[in-house]
Amino acid sequence: SPKRAWWKESNVYQIYPASFKDSNGDGVGDIPGIISKLDYIKNIGVDVVWLCPCYKSPQVDMGYDISDYRDIYEKYGTMSDIDELISGLHKRGLKFVMDLVVNHTSDQHEWFKSAISSKESPYRNFYIWKKPKAGPNGERVPPNNWVSHFGGSAWEYDEKSNEYYLHLFAKEQPDLNWENPKVRAEVHDIIRFWLDRGVDGFRLDAINFISKNLDFPDAPVTIPSAKFQDATIHYANGPRLHEFLRGMGKILREYDAFSVGEMGAFNDPNEVIKVVAEDREELNMIFQFEIVTMDHSSVGKYLPRKWKLSELKRIVNKWETYMYEHHGWNALYLENHDQGRSVSRFASDKPEFRMYAAKMLATFLGLQSGTVFVYEGQELGMANMPKTWGIDKLKDLESINFYNEILESGASEEILQVVMGDLQKKCRDNSRTPMQWDSTAFAGFSTVQPWMDVIDDYKEWNAASQVEDPFSVYYYWRSIFDLRRGYKDIFVYGSFTLVNPADEQILAYARRYEDRLALVITSFSEKESLWTLPEDYTKPGKVLSSNYGDVQILKPVITIRPFEAIVYLLD
Numbered sequence: 001s002p003k004r005a006w007w008k009e010s011n012v013y014q015i016y017p018a019s020f021k022d023s024n025g026d027g028v029g030d031i032p033g034i035i036s037k038l039d040y041i042k043n044i045g046v047d048v049v050w051l052c053p054c055y056k057s058p059q060v061d062m063g064y065d066i067s068d069y070r071d072i073y074e075k076y077g078t079m080s081d082i083d084e085l086i087s088g089l090h091k092r093g094l095k096f097v098m099d100l101v102v103n104h105t106s107d108q109h110e111w112f113k114s115a116i117s118s119k120e121s122p123y124r125n126f127y128i129w130k131k132p133k134a135g136p137n138g139e140r141v142p143p144n145n146w147v148s149h150f151g152g153s154a155w156e157y158d159e160k161s162n163e164y165y166l167h168l169f170a171k172e173q174p175d176l177n178w179e180n181p182k183v184r185a186e187v188h189d190i191i192r193f194w195l196d197r198g199v200d201g202f203r204l205d206a207i208n209f210i211s212k213n214l215d216f217p218d219a220p221v222t223i224p225s226a227k228f229q230d231a232t233i234h235y236a237n238g239p240r241l242h243e244f245l246r247g248m249g250k251i252l253r254e255y256d257a258f259s260v261g262e263m264g265a266f267n268d269p270n271e272v273i274k275v276v277a278e279d280r281e282e283l284n285m286i287f288q289f290e291i292v293t294m295d296h297s298s299v300g301k302y303l304p305r306k307w308k309l310s311e312l313k314r315i316v317n318k319w320e321t322y323m324y325e326h327h328g329w330n331a332l333y334l335e336n337h338d339q340g341r342s343v344s345r346f347a348s349d350k351p352e353f354r355m356y357a358a359k360m361l362a363t364f365l366g367l368q369s370g371t372v373f374v375y376e377g378q379e380l381g382m383a384n385m386p387k388t389w390g391i392d393k394l395k396d397l398e399s400i401n402f403y404n405e406i407l408e409s410g411a412s413e414e415i416l417q418v419v420m421g422d423l424q425k426k427c428r429d430n431s432r433t434p435m436q437w438d439s440t441a442f443a444g445f446s447t448v449q450p451w452m453d454v455i456d457d458y459k460e461w462n463a464a465s466q467v468e469d470p471f472s473v474y475y476y477w478r479s480i481f482d483l484r485r486g487y488k489d490i491f492v493y494g495s496f497t498l499v500n501p502a503d504e505q506i507l508a509y510a511r512r513y514e515d516r517l518a519l520v521i522t523s524f525s526e527k528e529s530l531w532t533l534p535e536d537y538t539k540p541g542k543v544l545s546s547n548y549g550d551v552q553i554l555k556p557v558i559t560i561r562p563f564e565a566i567v568y569l570l571d
């Protein structure tokens with residue numbers, strides 16, 4: 001069974017500062033707003049708060065473009081607000097994790113401003129510069145065919161030096177050159193700066209992209225009609241990734257800090273384990289993307305793909321058993337600021353199912369082995385934006401760039417409709433609408449029209465009403481966290497066994513610690529179904545949790561209702 005550690009037993013609540021709570025009536029969330037909600041957060045039963053970037057930033061990518069790592073974005077507050085937030089959290093026994101975005105900076109960071117000003121700048125080599133190539137007719141073309149995550153070439157031309165710089169994300173997010181030891185030293189200083197200030201750890205953004213293939217070869221052509229191609233094989237999990245991670249890991253260990261890295265691309269546990277295995281001294285855990293890309297088509301995120309429950313089971317089983325056997329650790333999530341709302345995406349937000357479905361997903365996710373991450377609003381069962389919302393409501397550069405690209409491509413009306421429908425379902429804007437605090441104007445998020453519209457269902461779906469209601473999604477999440485604490489041996493440290501892998505309606509798994517066994521049964525179906533208890537589990541059991549709020553006796557054949565979730569402790 002895994003070695004014990006505080007960060008394995010922790011539950012994390014993720015806050016998106018712009019959308020959490022506006023305290024000063026400018027329509028944008030802020031740090032004092034967060035401070036005013038600390039008791040609400042504590043009461044969910046979480047141990048750690050992860051705050052998305054709150055640093056000084058021109059906000060081209062909602063703060064993932066940082067222009068000063070040691071200062072706060074003015075609309076969010078000040079350094080003393082952050083200090084107050086940290087002490088308010090610590091007073092309540094909560095830890096504080098910040099977002100560390102060091103694959104790239106903002107183009108408004110002093111380093112980049114200097115770097116682009118002259119080839120002689122001491123900061124030139126903080127970024128990645130390449131000479132143009134000549135196209136078929138001798139015209140100037142980028143050094144290779146890599147596509148940026150936000151569309152177009154991953155290279156931006158600088159007239160003055162006749163060189164291109166690399167940006168895997170927006171052109172305002174130039175990639176740092178991690179080959180330069182000075183860059184690594186600066187990052188280490190930033191890490192120490194915040195840890196010394198009382199921060200308890202970091203979520204490391206796009207962290208497996210920091211070591212690139214230095215030959216910068218063309219990417220294989222996966223979409224022949226596209227001008228630029230997906231090059232993750234050339235910049236994800238590159239040759240020096242582990243060396244760079246160990247450099248940061250050493251400092252993080254010195255402070256016993258929390259660390260979770262974001263690792264998009266391969267979904268390969270053999271790669272991930274090199275980062276998270278107990279003896280590697282890199283990071284505690286990483287976010288892999290296998291569940292949240294299950295509904296992406298093979299040629300792009302915004303084309304539909306139908307998934308089967310058996311696929312989800314295969315993915316869950318793969319990571320759960322692999323990490324257990326190889327002494328690694330999972331980060332469990334279904335939502336974050338880059339994903340659609342889980343109840344809409346993986347279950348159902350139809351009025352008759354929504355509450356059950358949200359609680360079912362809490363059960364499904366929350367009792368697996370790994371550290372659980374809940375994203376603001378997920379604890380209330382917040383849903384995706386309504387289907388009636390048009391492109392004018394979207395604020396995210398990824399959504400907008402994508403939409404414009406599709407328009408420019410001259411796609412047929414039919415294709416446009418498919419893509420728009422899919423965009424609406426998966427776009428990052430879905431999770432960025434303001435938190436629904438109460439039934440007053442603007443959902444109590446702000447006193448003025450917020451930067452993004454509030455979803456109209458806030459009168460019914462809001463925190464105030466759920467905090468009053470012992471049967472709410474909010475208290476259900478709390479009960480799941482109580483189970484993780486009360487039955488830590490089983491739910492945190494126990495082994496995982498998938499039950500009935502082929503069933504397409506019911507996902508069930510067992511958690512075992514020594515001779516103690518728990519059975520988790522969750523329905524992903526709108527229909528009732530009969531579930532036959534596998535032989536190993538035909539024992540008397542007591543109900544630990546039930547999202548329908550009643551007690552179903554464990555018997556050889558159980559009727560499972562739509563989106564039902566039951567947890568048994570077996571004798």
Ligand code: ISL
Nearest residue numbers: 061064149169205206263264265289338
């Ligand atoms: O590579 C991916 C999946 O295979 C991407 O999902 C990628 O990991 C992701 O887009 C990175 O996201 C993070 O960095 C971005 C920022 O826009 C996101 O909000 C952040 O979560 C750039 O900093």
